[in-house]
Amino acid sequence: MDYRAFLERGREEWEAAETLLTRARRAGLAGLHHAELEQLAAVHRRVVSDFAFARTHYPGTAAEARLRALAFAGHRTLGRREEPVLPRLRRFFFGGGYAQAFRAASAELGIASAIFLGAVLLGATITAVRPEFAAMFLGQETLESLRDGEFWVDKVFRMAPPALLSSAIFSNNIGVALLAWAGGALAGLPTVYLLAQNGMMLGSIFVATAQSGMAPRLTTFIAAHGPLELSLIIVASAAGLVLARGAIEPALPSRAAGFAAAGRRSVRLMLGTVPWFVVLGLVEAFVSPAVETPAVLKTALGWSLLGLFLVWALERRTV
Amino acid sequence: MDAAVGAAGATRTAACSQGREALDALAKQRFDAVVTGCTLEPVRPAPNRWYHAVMAAPLPDGDGRFLAELDVTLDLPLAGIGTRALAQALDLLLLGALAVVAVLAIAQFSFRLGSAGPLVLLPILALALPWAYFIAFELALGGQSPGKRVLSLRVVRDDGGEIGPLASIVRNLLRPIDFLPAAYGVGLVVMFLNRHQKRLGDLAAGTVVVREARRVAALDSHRWPERFRPQDVALLEGFLARSASLLPDRREQLASQLLLWLRRDHAEFVGAIPLGETAWETIERLFVRGAD
Numbered sequence: 001m002d003y004r005a006f007l008e009r010g011r012e013e014w015e016a017a018e019t020l021l022t023r024a025r026r027a028g029l030a031g032l033h034h035a036e037l038e039q040l041a042a043v044h045r046r047v048v049s050d051f052a053f054a055r056t057h058y059p060g061t062a063a064e065a066r067l068r069a070l071a072f073a074g075h076r077t078l079g080r081r082e083e084p085v086l087p088r089l090r091r092f093f094f095g096g097g098y099a100q101a102f103r104a105a106s107a108e109l110g111i112a113s114a115i116f117l118g119a120v121l122l123g124a125t126i127t128a129v130r131p132e133f134a135a136m137f138l139g140q141e142t143l144e145s146l147r148d149g150e151f152w153v154d155k156v157f158r159m160a161p162p163a164l165l166s167s168a169i170f171s172n173n174i175g176v177a178l179l180a181w182a183g184g185a186l187a188g189l190p191t192v193y194l195l196a197q198n199g200m201m202l203g204s205i206f207v208a209t210a211q212s213g214m215a216p217r218l219t220t221f222i223a224a225h226g227p228l229e230l231s232l233i234i235v236a237s238a239a240g241l242v243l244a245r246g247a248i249e250p251a252l253p254s255r256a257a258g259f260a261a262a263g264r265r266s267v268r269l270m271l272g273t274v275p276w277f278v279v280l281g282l283v284e285a286f287v288s289p290a291v292e293t294p295a296v297l298k299t300a301l302g303w304s305l306l307g308l309f310l311v312w313a314l315e316r317r318t319v
Numbered sequence: 320m321d322a323a324v325g326a327a328g329a330t331r332t333a334a335c336s337q338g339r340e341a342l343d344a345l346a347k348q349r350f351d352a353v354v355t356g357c358t359l360e361p362v363r364p365a366p367n368r369w370y371h372a373v374m375a376a377p378l379p380d381g382d383g384r385f386l387a388e389l390d391v392t393l394d395l396p397l398a399g400i401g402t403r404a405l406a407q408a409l410d411l412l413l414l415g416a417l418a419v420v421a422v423l424a425i426a427q428f429s430f431r432l433g434s435a436g437p438l439v440l441l442p443i444l445a446l447a448l449p450w451a452y453f454i455a456f457e458l459a460l461g462g463q464s465p466g467k468r469v470l471s472l473r474v475v476r477d478d479g480g481e482i483g484p485l486a487s488i489v490r491n492l493l494r495p496i497d498f499l500p501a502a503y504g505v506g507l508v509v510m511f512l513n514r515h516q517k518r519l520g521d522l523a524a525g526t527v528v529v530r531e532a533r534r535v536a537a538l539d540s541h542r543w544p545e546r547f548r549p550q551d552v553a554l555l556e557g558f559l560a561r562s563a564s565l566l567p568d569r570r571e572q573l574a575s576q577l578l579l580w581l582r583r584d585h586a587e588f589v590g591a592i593p594l595g596e597t598a599w600e601t602i603e604r605l606f607v608r609g610a611d
Binding site: 002003004007025048049051052055057058059060061062063065066068069071072075076077079085088161163164166167168170171172174175178179181182183185186190243246256257259260261262263264267268271 | 374391393394395435436438439440441442443445446461462475477478479480481484485486488489492493495496499505513519520522523524525531532534535536537538539540543547549550552553556560
């Protein structure tokens, strides 16, 4: 067909598509009348078929470019998911959506826990044999003051108001969790490193405080936030391992598609931990440093937080 | 008559060879074209610079049912590394400005209250602002951050559809990994290694960054040469679109090159109208409606 005739024949419908798409962009698809929506779908189909024709017969021309832009805009507008974010969030947090993601990652959760526990044992053993090892995590100065009977945590809490500390702790924890997840994209190497490093640090510090006779101070300090915090780091790392598996494992229809699917699955697993980190930030800044709170209460709080998380994450409901 | 061609050359052979060189240069700029013999042979840009998305979105049907879209491939030009880096630089500038404003606002608020309370927001701001910036803009502007908007780039799903919240979160939360060890080192290597120039975040989110072409007016003339090929149309459309922004003597130079080619390949068509004072005037008379 003649280029001119092609332009002439399509002109009206292309202009209609442009007008309708502009309206849809401003008001949303829901803002269009039923008849307009029908018309948009019809002209879009026409635009798409005209575009296919132009691409074959008039490559490189202005008509091809215009139709490409129109087909692209129509495709984006009509293919949009109009489901509002709030119901999706509600289903995720309160409708068993998270539990589903959690169960699907049970293998990775197991592996992440094993790496972490292994690292704790390794760090503890090394420090028991060679006490200087703890200086790697605490620093020489802190290690020496620990031997003189000073608990380093006290110093930190003297320096800043608890509220500021709370938000700093929250940000730091979230940052670690995000990195543990995102590290999965590099075949999980940063994830495993983070897990192992944190585990060794925990084991090593435990033994070092025990060697200086300060172990009760440490267990009391971490009783309220420790169980949940460590679990959440393990969960975020498991999410990293899900991502890593997607990067490594062949999948159908392609490895790239498998990686993208793993990206979606794993980020859900990780995002579910965010509200819990907020709670932890508060506990860690206000409850944990409070010396007058009895250790029993702190311990009870710590384990019930973890219990609550697990009840939520393991919830079974028939959908 | 030859006045219109001007300095382009006296004999046909000379005109052809000289014109050919010039056309060659012109064509290379405009089209990645090669000139064979004395004719223009534009070639399509290399396939790895295009992204091919199969459109398969459901469409609303009159009766409330859904019909699948026609199975047509939408080929979109991929965003190059250079433009993406430039867009990123613009975004970082804006992000920096936003951060300064936010910090000043918090400090001011804290000062007014006479308490350090609002400072609690600072660590959260430092953590969340970079992510919130990209995610919020990508969702609000349909896949464009302000920097991408300036450079006509857009993030879309692998099937060409609009990016959703989950995909945007994934691609932006992976940004720090792409940034490793400095200045998007990992991201660049990954972009070089895959056909669609995706960074890790794009791969994990199932998204791709494409370029939106500027709108060019279609050739709208009531006269039309016979045997005018698509690449000839495209050449003229491109030239007419640029003509307003060219300096007059440059425009004249390019117009005389075009006229040279038209007079050789489409002599009857050009011969049907009186030539203008200048080559540009002749081109206008030939192809711009209402110019004669």
